[in-house]
Amino acid sequence: MKSSAICREWLNSLPPTQGYLKEEQSIGRKLLSTKGMPSNKDEAWRLCNFNRLNSFLSLPIIINKKDFTSKLKYILPEKEKDRERIIINLTENPSKNINLPNGVEKLNDIEIKQNLGKIVKLMNIKNDISVGLNQASSSELLALKVKRNMIESLEIVIPSIEKKSISTRIFLLIEEGAKLDLLQVFLGNKNSAQNHLMEIKVESNVEMTHGLISMGEEKESSSICTLAVEQSKNSKYSLHSIHHGWNYARFEPRIIQNEGEASTIVKGLQVTKSKEQIATHSLIRFEGPNGKLDQLQKAVASEYSHCIFNGSIEVPKKAQKTEAAQLSRNLLLSKRARIDTKPELEIVADDVRCTHGATVSQLQDEELFYLLSRGIDNEHANSLLLKGYYDEILSHFPKSAGKWNVIEKLIKDIIK
Amino acid sequence: MNLSTPETILSIQDLHASVEDQQILYGVNLLIKEGEIHAIMGRNGSGKSTLSKVIAGHPAYKVLSGSINFKGTNILELAPEERARVGIFLGFQYPVEIPGVSNLEFLRVATNSRRKELLKNELDTFEFEDLVKERLKIVEMDPAFLERSVNEGFSGGEKKRNEILQMALLEPVISILDETDSGLDIDALRIVASGINKLSHPNSATILITHYQRLLNEITPDFVHIMADGKIIKTGNKELAIDLEKSGYDFIDKNTKDKELAK
Structure with a gap:
């Protein structure tokens, strides 16, 4: 079947527009029905495995309560004492039945109306297919705010359901002077799909650390996620992400420093095996002077898999004295694996310091021999080297991330 | 078994080896017994480092012919990690x-x-920490180096101390120390040399690969071998290293030529 027909069929399968996201649903559906699905002529989708994208759309989106309870087989690690956990229960409003710490509140209807979709518009991504797919199908919203000057930790877990597709929409408002340490976990399931749209408004003097663990873990699981972050003056936002185990995954972090004068750290790791394809398309834009960015994207591709990184940085004239560094480091572990990496710097301002670079290498023979020559067996030596390679990203995750056994999984899956 | 006869630890016979299709070793013979310290000297490119890599089993180096026996067992079939473990x-x-x-x-x-x-x-984390702290003293190394990544950002001297620390922990039967003295200042050289001396015992042996006699002032070798063009061309005692330091390699070249002419 052609992708346009698949898209039409998917749109027809959706329930009628309803609820408080009704307007958003209409916008997304309109976009998809006029624009259709992307093709290899669209630059941003050029390297996409379209068969996988089509099978993403072939899973039913309608979820009923029975699906959630009977097919949720996850055993989640124990939650940390001082970090509240929110599991997005796909059958009801995610804001219901959750325990929130003192400094976190649900947004009221007026606040939602004032904020929802604003960052998507600001980032100029409202015509993105990933965004459209989510808008068209999301029926519930988790909208929270961390109150002014509060210091909080949160964990948001989003499981998948076998043979189903889920769509989640999240909005976070981090009010002036607050600090948030957020750990977000996406979990795959057999023959499942996830689609997320997350908007985060980071007000001035906010410090937010955001760890994202996205683990497909099962065959035929896919994930598409758009993360749109707006940073105000004097804010610090750091994102550390891991994507692994998805048959198909596409991650689109979009960050805007709305007034410049802010600091952004983006460190991502994508690890692929068998025939997986995992792509990260990042965009960081500076809308004022003195902004700082430190970006590192690492990829490890083994067997027949494919990793893609497309990193755009936009520095318009008003963003003088921007300091941005982007580095893409890649490890190719098999002759059949493939890595595509492309930095895209659009710099109009003339007084800036922007650097970028990309390397593709293999595990170093000399490093391996050094470990072997100390009696360490080949498998253990390789796992130490991989662990060392992951460390630059993983060491920045909150300690509680360790409970998700990410490192063990990332090593075991790659060294067979 | 006669306990008074020292056991042979390493026996290398007519070893020919190459790296990247270029032959480097042309018939090395070497016999090392328990309790012995051997020094191998020679110009850059004479094959000293190649010999050490071949003994350790570096996969890039190919043995073309000859044998290496460790305590009577042929090790050429062993993987590098197996050689280290024995x-x-x-x-x-x-x-x-x-x-x-x-x-x-x-x-x-x-x-x-x-x-x-x-x-x-096998030692758990706590037991190992006790052991390593004790062994650190041998090389006068700051425990802070344990918390860092392997050799990352270490100075030349710190790297060499970390090597000797590994030797102290692994308690090898034979240690081949490839230019352990290079890049060391006098104080660091003394510390490293004293570490090597402390770790020598009657059942083990050491091969020191070096360019300079100064290491041999700190560690007295039983034998000094000179390598040139991929083989050992002369063997003597500590005096040979002193002569070499005085007269340079030209003296060896002349000596060898004279010998060849005499033949």
């Missing part, structure tokens, strides 16, 4: 930096691999 230790001329791999964890995994071979119990 007690062959190579101290690297340029110790490799491995970012992200904790030095402490690396040392513990390596030590336990060797202990397993020796049928000793």
Whole structure:
């Protein structure tokens, strides 16, 4: 079947527009029905495995309560004492039945109306297919705010359901002077799909650390996620992400420093095996002077898999004295694996310091021999080297991330 | 068994080897017994480092002919990690930096691999920390180096101390120390040399590969071998190293030529 027909069929399968996201649903559906699905002529989708994208759309989106309870087989690690956990229960409003710490509140209807979709518009991504797919199908919203000057930790877990597709929409408002340490976990399931749209408004003097663990873990699981972050003056936002185990995954972090004068750290790791394809398309834009960015994207591709990184940085004239560094480091572990990496710097301002670079290498023979020559067996030596390679990203995750056994999984899956 | 006769640890016979299709070793013969310290000297490119890599089993080096026996067993069929576990230790001329791999964890995994071979119990994190702290004293090394990544950002001297620390932990039967003295100042050289001396015992042996006699002032070798063009061309005692330091390699070249002419 052609992708346009698949898209039409998917749109027809959706329930009628309803609820408080009704307007958003209409916008997304309109976009998809006029624009259709992307093709290899669209630059941003050029390297996409379209068969996988089509099978993403072939899973039913309608979820009923029975699906959630009977097919949720996850055993989640124990939650940390001082970090509240929110599991997005796909059958009801995610804001219901959750325990929130003192400094976190649900947004009221007026606040939602004032904020929802604003960052998507600001980032100029409202015509993105990933965004459209989510808008068209999301029926519930988790909208929270961390109150002014509060210091909080949160964990948001989003499981998948076998043979189903889920769509989640999240909005976070981090009010002036607050600090948030957020750990977000996406979990795959057999023959499942996830689609997320997350908007985060980071007000001035906010410090937010955001760890994202996205683990497909099962065959035929896919994930598409758009993360749109707006940073105000004097804010610090750091994102550390891991994507692994998805048959198909596409991650689109979009960050805007709305007034410049802010600091952004983006460190991502994508690890692929068998025939997986995992792509990260990042965009960081500076809308004022003195902004700082430190970006590192690492990829490890083994067997027949494919990793893609497309990193755009936009520095318009008003963003003088921007300091941005982007580095893409890649490890190719098999002759059949493939890595595509492309930095895209659009710099109009003339007084800036922007650097970028990309390397593709293999595990170093000399490093391996050094470990072997100390009696360490080949498998253990390789796992130490991989662990060392992951460390630059993983060491920045909150300690509680360790409970998700990410490192063990990332090593075991790659060294067979 | 006559206990008074020292056992042969390493016996190399007519060893020919190449790297990247270029032959480097042309018939090396070497016999090393328990308790002995051997120094191998020679110009750059004479094959000293190649010999050490071949003994350790570096996969890039191919043995074309000849044999290497370790305590009577042919080791050419053994993988590098197996050679290390039976007690062959190579101290690297340029110790490799491995970012992200904790030095402490690396040392513990390596030590336990060797202990397993020796049928000793494997050490857990706490037991190992006690052991490593004690061994650090041998090379006067700051425990802070344990928390860092393997050799990353270490100075030349710190890297060499870390090598000797590994030797202290692995308790090898034979240590081949490839230019352990290069890049060391006088004080660091003394510390490293004193570490090597402390670790020598009657059942082990050491091969020191060096350019300079100054290391041999600190560690007295039983034998000094001169390598040239991929083989050992002269063997003597400590005096040979002193002569070499005085007269340079030209003296050896002349000597060898004279010998060839006499033939």
